[in-house]
Amino acid sequence: MRIMTESADLTRAVTVANRAGMHARAAVELAKLARRFDARVVVAMSLHKVEATDVLQLMSLGAQRGEHLSLEASGNEALAALDAIEQLFLRKFDED
Template identity: 40%
Template sequence: MPQRRVTVASKVGLHARPAALVAKTAAAQAVPVTIAKDGGDPVPAGSLLSLMTLAAGHGDEVVIAAEGDGAEAAIDAVAELVASDLDA
């Protein structure tokens, strides 16, 4: 299963607005995307509630994964957001 490690760039972590943007992007992908905080269980990246309970803060490393046709593109789309400062 393709996956990528990404550092959370938003100063508030994956909470509120950044989490909503990530969830919206993940839900729009052709394949299910999961995200896991280092050492934790993966959760659906398209679920705002799951992202909020992940408690991924600024500077935390997360693992984004997907499986199936288009998995790499889906991971790229979500990873780009997680690695961006979405606080602005």
């Protein structure tokens, strides 16, 4: 069963909306959130893909305000993870 859900990848587009961009605090929030779900979430910025749980990699993207990212999720809680992460982006990481 698990294999089946994992193969059914979900994707979603998000935009970095907070003023400071994907800096350390935002990356930490995102990674912490991603760790709560039984899912693998990948954050892609054009061709550069990193795990949503990896703070250093998220920071290395250097995503500034206005940057379009895409999220790709797989696993049992893929949908829930995407929803929660999308909300975090929409809430501008609770900043601004």
